[in-house]
Amino acid sequence: MHDLVGACVRRERGELGLEVAALLAGKARDRPGALDPLPSRVDRRLAAPVAASGWVEVASKAMHYLLYVLLAAQAALGFVLRWSGNEAMSFFGLPIPPPFAPFSKSAHQLVGEAHNWVVG
16 A cells, blocks of 8 residues: 555656556565575575674663653653643543642642653
8 A cells, every 4th residue: 555655646756667666676576586685695694683792682672671661651650740730631532530639839840840851
């Protein structure tokens, strides 16, 4: 579908031929053995990605999990921020009233600053 829409858009600019060529090349690439970027004489093990060293893999996984924690914290702080200001939330049209009493103005601002820090 994406390719079809792209062809329609590019057709207005007179680039239909390029889009059709790209579509055909993409379809040909999907067939086994067609337009293989690595000829059979090349050792396929050479094309494998280099394994990361120990500390790089640990840092990568730590950053990955940190991003998930920040994503969850952003959502949780968003709910707390709204509720601390005595505002109801809505989930698919269903109102969710604040589960606790409104915070003081300074506490509400603190939650807002924490939310803004997480959002960046």
